[in-house]
Amino acid sequence: MVSDSSRLGFYLLLAPILLWLVVLIILPHVGLFVVSISEKIGPREYETGFGNYATFFSEPLYWRTFARTAIMSILATALTLILGFPIAYYIAKLTRGRTKTTLFLMCMIPFWVSELVRTYGWMILLRETGVISNLLQAIGFADGPVEMLYNDAAIMVGLVYTSILFMVVPLVTTLDSLDDSLIEAGYDLGGTSTAVMREIVIPHAMPGIVSGCIVVFMLSLGNYLTPILLGGKDSLWFTGMIYTQFITRFNWELGSAFGFLLLVLSSLVVFAGLKLSRQSLTETMGRT
Amino acid sequence: MSDPNPDLVCSNLTKAFDDFVAVDQVSFEVPQGSFFSILGPSGCGKTTLLRMIAGFQAPTSGDLRIKGKSMIGVPPNKRPVSMVFQHLALFPTMNIGDNVGFGLRQRGVGKSEIRERVERVLERVGLPGVAERRIGQISGGQRQRVAIARCMVLEPDVLLLDEPLGALDLKLREHMKVELKSLQAAFNTTFVYITHDQSEALVMSDNIAVMNRGRFSQIGTPHEVYHAPSTAFVAGFVGEANRIDGRITAQNGGALTFTTDSGAEMKIDAPASGLRTGDRAQAFLRPEAIEMVSTGEGLNVSGGVVENVLFNGANSSATIKDQTGTILTVALPQTGPFATLRKGDAVFTRWDPSRARCYPVTEG
Numbered sequence: 001m002v003s004d005s006s007r008l009g010f011y012l013l014l015a016p017i018l019l020w021l022v023v024l025i026i027l028p029h030v031g032l033f034v035v036s037i038s039e040k041i042g043p044r045e046y047e048t049g050f051g052n053y054a055t056f057f058s059e060p061l062y063w064r065t066f067a068r069t070a071i072m073s074i075l076a077t078a079l080t081l082i083l084g085f086p087i088a089y090y091i092a093k094l095t096r097g098r099t100k101t102t103l104f105l106m107c108m109i110p111f112w113v114s115e116l117v118r119t120y121g122w123m124i125l126l127r128e129t130g131v132i133s134n135l136l137q138a139i140g141f142a143d144g145p146v147e148m149l150y151n152d153a154a155i156m157v158g159l160v161y162t163s164i165l166f167m168v169v170p171l172v173t174t175l176d177s178l179d180d181s182l183i184e185a186g187y188d189l190g191g192t193s194t195a196v197m198r199e200i201v202i203p204h205a206m207p208g209i210v211s212g213c214i215v216v217f218m219l220s221l222g223n224y225l226t227p228i229l230l231g232g233k234d235s236l237w238f239t240g241m242i243y244t245q246f247i248t249r250f251n252w253e254l255g256s257a258f259g260f261l262l263l264v265l266s267s268l269v270v271f272a273g274l275k276l277s278r279q280s281l282t283e284t285m286g287r288t
Numbered sequence: 289m290s291d292p293n294p295d296l297v298c299s300n301l302t303k304a305f306d307d308f309v310a311v312d313q314v315s316f317e318v319p320q321g322s323f324f325s326i327l328g329p330s331g332c333g334k335t336t337l338l339r340m341i342a343g344f345q346a347p348t349s350g351d352l353r354i355k356g357k358s359m360i361g362v363p364p365n366k367r368p369v370s371m372v373f374q375h376l377a378l379f380p381t382m383n384i385g386d387n388v389g390f391g392l393r394q395r396g397v398g399k400s401e402i403r404e405r406v407e408r409v410l411e412r413v414g415l416p417g418v419a420e421r422r423i424g425q426i427s428g429g430q431r432q433r434v435a436i437a438r439c440m441v442l443e444p445d446v447l448l449l450d451e452p453l454g455a456l457d458l459k460l461r462e463h464m465k466v467e468l469k470s471l472q473a474a475f476n477t478t479f480v481y482i483t484h485d486q487s488e489a490l491v492m493s494d495n496i497a498v499m500n501r502g503r504f505s506q507i508g509t510p511h512e513v514y515h516a517p518s519t520a521f522v523a524g525f526v527g528e529a530n531r532i533d534g535r536i537t538a539q540n541g542g543a544l545t546f547t548t549d550s551g552a553e554m555k556i557d558a559p560a561s562g563l564r565t566g567d568r569a570q571a572f573l574r575p576e577a578i579e580m581v582s583t584g585e586g587l588n589v590s591g592g593v594v595e596n597v598l599f600n601g602a603n604s605s606a607t608i609k610d611q612t613g614t615i616l617t618v619a620l621p622q623t624g625p626f627a628t629l630r631k632g633d634a635v636f637t638r639w640d641p642s643r644a645r646c647y648p649v650t651e652g
Contacts (some may be wrong), residue, residue, distance in 0.1 A: 179375070179377065181373045181374070181375060181377040182377050182379060184342075184344055184364070184371075184373070184377070185371070185373055185377035185379070186379075186390070187344075187363070187364045187365045188342060188343075188364050188365070188369075188370060188371045189365075189370065189390050189391035189394060189438065189439070189442065190365045190366075190391050190394040190395060190442065191365055191390070191391075191394045192365060192394070195393075195394055199379075199382075199390070199393075200379055200381070203381035203382075204380075204381055
């Protein structure tokens with residue numbers, strides 16, 4: 001009896017995650033894959049084949065956008081890490097009690113506003129008639145209006161800003177768990193600040209760094225709003241291209257193939273990142 | 289304490305925080321190669337003192353010299369001291385060899401030399417061939433030795449130890465006490481050890497400083513601190529003691545007559561106590577200074593009834609209540625005629641007037 005009811009409890013608790021996985025993740029992907037391998041040969045006539053994937057590789061615009069998206073996402077992840085690490089270190093190690101909570105909250109406050117509103121905030125700052133442009137003219141650094149929107153740098157700023165919280169949170173958690181006496185021991189044994197950082201703090205924070213990087217990379221790669229709004233029409237992003245195929249071109253087959261390629265790409269990059277940092281996915285996700 | 293070139297000298301070292309003084313005008317010297325313990329209850333400032341020596345906290349005033357050089361303003365990574373932390377602080381991300389070699393790597397010693405020196409120091413602490421193992425794969429006592437090896441490989445002038453035995457179980461702690469002492473002798477390095485455990489301090493030290501409320505109450509050999517405590521705090525803190533409150537009712541040179549608050553009269557020899565007739569005083573009497581006898585003749589003999597027998601092997605004791613209601617804890621040897629003492633038995637207690645210590649009661 002006991003084992004029966006506990007088994008029932010186990011399945012009941014398991015049910016939401018199973019539903020989530022099957023209904024929302026596995027089924028759509030199977031559907032997407034089925035769509036992606038059907039080639040249109042005439043009106044309402046389809047044939048199974050990898051033609052859609054072939055189109056992707058034969059058209060430079062597609063795979064170049066694809067590569068560009070990947071490289072910019074990796075760059076955004078690296079920048080977020082470089083910016084986020086000192087913030088996380090400061091919050092976790094150099095502040096206590098109330099200050100710590102306040103700073104942590106301040107990191108989170110921007111996320112109470114929708115991403116769309118935040119991105120428009122950046123547009124107000126960066127556009128030709130925006131705050132920064134006017135400021136530069138007022139102090140005499142610029143003769144005329146300066147356009148800072150609609151380029152790759154603007155996209156990068158937007159991506160880093162959108163995802164920095166997801167880097168700071170896991171980093172603060174792992175750095176919090178680093179015993180202060182380990183840092184002190186490092187100094188006591190003659191280590192310089194750089195050596196202590198490199199040999200003690202960073203190895204300890206590695207799981208947090210990796211999990212933060214995975215999340216930020218995924219978010220950047222799959223981001224749609226920021227590249228479209230801040231990058232303008234010249235800055236292509238792969239998600240934008242998928243959108244175009246589905247909605248503008250009404251070419252679901254090619255769109256599905258693109259979607260699948262994006263999935264493969266993100267999995268490959270995460271796999272490579274884990275291999276490079278010699279971390280395992282279970283350890284990384286389990287620790288934070 | 290008359291070493292011409294002591295390894296560590298503190299003079300009037302003070303550390304004041306916003307609302308209290310953690311370390312107050314502390315001065316002491318530690319001669320080369322000696323084992324110096326700072327013993328005190330938690331919150332007495334001993335950790336602050338140790339952290340000042342290590343360089344993690346800057347003193348408010350006073351001077352700190354190691355091998356004659358002032359350490360004021362010198363950061364911890366430039367000081368010739370190493371510290372064994374309370375929880376050892378071994379780096380969990382490195383194997384044992386890398387842990388021990390950490391300090392040497394910082395000094396830019398060559399790889400092959402590091403390997404050699406690490407292996408040599410691990411051998412000296414009795415752990416040859418463990419360099420490749422991870423921290424989690426060795427026992428608590430071995431970890432202790434790795435932590436010491438990690439410091440000793442740098443050949444520091446002074447090794448600081450912050451209650452490193454606190455986390456070990458009793459048997460291992462007893463064992464490590466002896467081992468630490470012999471390691472200290474083998475390395476011939478100056479050890480400064482802080483603890484709140486008086487038996488650790490008594491067993492290992494050449495000299496003990498008893499610290500209370502930011503000040504040193506007494507500095508002396510374990511023998512002096514135990515047998516000739518200079519203040520009531522030291523007498524009560526180091527070792528077991530019966531504390532009796534009372535008043536001096538007669539004084540003849542060093543021979544005092546002490547009357548307890550409950551009315552019993554005792555004779556105490558205290559030549560240098562400075563007590564006079566009428567002063568409030570506290571008498572301290574070690575359990576082992578009291579003997580049990582079966583007849584009631586002589587000085588400081590009183591009859592009583594056994595209240596309780598606390599059996600603890602060789603450290604057994606009995607509490608005995610005399611006619612006036614004063615309760616004394618008395619050591620109970622397990623080999624004498626009183627080994628079979630039971631609760632409720634009537635016995636006489638006797639003690640030598642020179643074995644008791646008497647101090648004036650300080651207000652507050």
